[in-house]
Every structure is written in C-alpha cells, then in structure tokens.
Amino acid sequence: MTNQSITQKLANPTRFMSLSGAILPWLAGLAVAVIVFGLYRGWTAPPDYQQGETIRIMYIHVPAAWLAMLGYALVAISSFGLLVFRHPLADVSAKAAAPIGAAFTLLALVTGSLWGKPMWGTYWVWDARLTSVLMLFFLYLGLMALRSSIEEETLAAKLTAVLALVGVIILPFIKISVEGLSVPWLGLEIPAWNTLHQPSSVFRSDGPKIHASQLYPLLYCALGFTLLFFALHMKGMRNEILRRRVKALRIAEVDRARAAEAAAPAE
C-alpha cells in the first residue's frame, strides 16, 4: 500500500470522491477570489495607449486561449492513461475535460472576435491564429460527437481516446500549416498560410510587449481561470462518477425485478 503512487491511490473512485469532496469547496472558493481580484485589477489598470479600453478583453481572452490548449492536453493525457494504463478514472477525466476545454475555446474565439470588431473593423478575419483555434474547437466537437453517438459507454470511451491521441499527433501539423514555423538554428522557415492574403499587422514578431500594470492583472486572471478550470473539472468528474453509480444501481434494480418476475410463476 505504501508503494502506491498518487495516481494509483486515486484510482479508487470512493477515495477520489472523499478527497475531491474535501478539496473542491476550497478550490472553487480560491478560484472565485483570484478571478474577482484579477478582474478588479484589470478593471482599474490604465487603458492601453493604442487599444484603449478594449485591452480589458485581454484579461479574459488570454486565459481562455491558454485553457483551451490545457484542456486538450488534459484530454490527451487522460486518453493515454485509459488506453495504456487502463486507469479507472482516466476516462472520467477525459469525458469531463472535453466540454470544459471546448467552452474555453469558444470563449477565446468569441472574446477575440469582440476585440477584433473595434480593432480590425470586422468580427472575423481568416487570421492564422484564429483559424488554428477554430480547428481546435472542431476537434473538441468531434470528440464529444463521437462519444455521444456510440451507445456502449466503455466502447465510446476507448474510441474517443484513440481519436484524442490522433488529434494530438495532427494538431501540431494543423498549427504549423496555418501559423507557419520558424526555427532559426535549423534554418527552417515555413511561412504562415494567411500571409498570401494579408500581412500580419497586429501580432508583432518582436514578441508581446506588455507593461507591468497590464501584465500583473493578466497573470492573476490566468491563475484564477486555471483554478476555475480545475474546479470545474473536479466537479465534472464527481458528477460523472455519481451518474455511473446511479446507472449501475438502476441496472441492478432492473435485474432484481426481472429475477423476481421470473421466480413469481413458480411459487
């Protein structure tokens, strides 16, 4: 027992339920507190000299975009855990993470588009980064659609995991083909897809230059939303475990009733 790793100890759903039940209220409370503090700091931060008040969209947009990627990483790691280690909670984790990641991806797209209207004059441009995030959103939709269209749950779990891992392999290629890639020390230079149509004037190549008065609120918001992500993920996992227990109880009840029915005429 003492040689068990943390993941092995958590493999027991009952132990996970009691542990997560103790942690979740604190995690959720902390997430709310940090988000409120971060948004307050973002609200009181000075407006950008160029972008004006629209800079405040960034305090939600950037954490959402970061969590969109973290969400997929979590789905992929959980899928790997299911297929390779057959960890009993891996599928619960993958199933819970997908809709949360998809929601943050959508949030990143929507906030980006709201920011794009005043800054670029349009809600949507086929900019390289927007396009690759949109493709990530499609991959999330594919994962959820595949899971919901297969009736047998263990089968759906494993097939969705295969798709998630295929997505991990192909996602970098989608990203590179759309956003380009530059590795100076290898002499590798793949141009971005949209440079044929419009030169990038917004994303500067010399890296994001951001003043400390805007950077700290952003970091607080990123931390807060990350805590929120994990709180939601934990809640989602708990709900999924409970749902499975209810289902198992229902099936047991039906079996019991059937057995009683079969035994009745013999009496």
Add this chain to the structure above:
Amino acid sequence: MAMSPFFTLLRRDITLALREGGAIGTALGFYLIVIAMLPLGLGPDLNLLSRIAPGLLWIALLLSALLSLGRMFETDHEDGSLELLAIGGTPLELVAAAKALAHWLTTGIPLALLAPLLGILLNLDLSAYGVLVLTMLVGTPAISFLGAIGAALTLRARRGGLLLALLILPLYVPTLIYGIQAISGALLAGQSFWPSFLILAALSLGSLVLGPLAAAAALRIQLQ
C-alpha cells in the same frame, strides 16, 4: 500461385469496388455535380472562377472522397468477414493498410484524374493542369489513410456518415493548405513549388504510418 495476404486482400477490395459499381461512379458523379453547381452559386464570371478553381477542385475532391470512406470497413463488418480478418494471421494494421490503399486506388486516383476535366468547367488556366493532377495524386493518399481512422472509429456509431465528416475534415487541413500552396507556388511568379509539394508528400507518407496504426487500434477495440 501464392500471394501474400496483403495483396490478396487488396485485390479483393479493388475487385469488389469495381464490380459493385456505384462506389466509384457515385464519387465521380458527386464530384461532377458539385463542380457544376459552383458557378451557378458564384456567378458565371470566368475570371473569378479561374482564380479560385484549384481551391474549389480540391475541396470538392475532399467531399467526394468522404462519400465512400464510410464503406471501407462497414460491409466487412456487417457480413462478419472483418472478424475473420482480425483473428487471422495477418496483423490488423496490414488489413487496414490494404483497405485504405484499395480506397486510394479506386477513389483517390480516379478523382484526381477527373479533376482537370472539371477544370474546364471552371476555366482553369491550362498551365495549371499538370501541377493540379500531380499535387492531387501525391496528396490524396492522406485522404484515404487518415480517412481509414475515421471509418474505423465510426464503425458502430449512429449516423456514422455525417460524424465521419465532422471527425476527419479538420485532419485534412494541412493537406488542403499545402496542396493549394504548391499549385499557386507553381503558377505565381516569386513563389516556389517544391517546399509546399514536399511537405504535401511528407504528410501523405506520415498518414501512411499513422492511419493503419490508429485504424487498427480502433477496430481492435470494437471487435473484442
């Protein structure tokens, strides 16, 4: 004459596709119809059509190839021969590879060869014909081999056909982008053809490895 199981299976699938009729004809007919509908929707401006013809031909080709993807494992699953193949001596990866290759030979190549003919409808520049067919021949293996993953994943899903498109189309993004880039690289001055073309070839070669592995994993899960 003894043939390896791989080639036996390949020949069987090609024979089935040819004799069954419908399979190849439907894809080609769909390709023709989609391309013929486009000028009706976009307007008959030949300059506009000529400019966007490579993109239209590529996208319509993707959609046409998707039509027959769903059948790749379906019929064999229905009559039980897929299970026999799974318990036979040939690795399931090779079975999946043979089926994907058969799909490419009977769908990818005919569609790629039909494309220049349909280019006439879109006023495609004459100098683009060679490059168009070349990029399609090199790019379409990725469609069949990545498509095999989708076909295997949706084998037991409800509404498998539509789901297949949702799962697989995002995976075709790199192939589509580099296919179009190679064509415009060959046509426009100041752009190069080879880098995009070689990446397109690399994507097809990569899918040759990834496709059968992932498809076999998905099939194995369902046949247990």
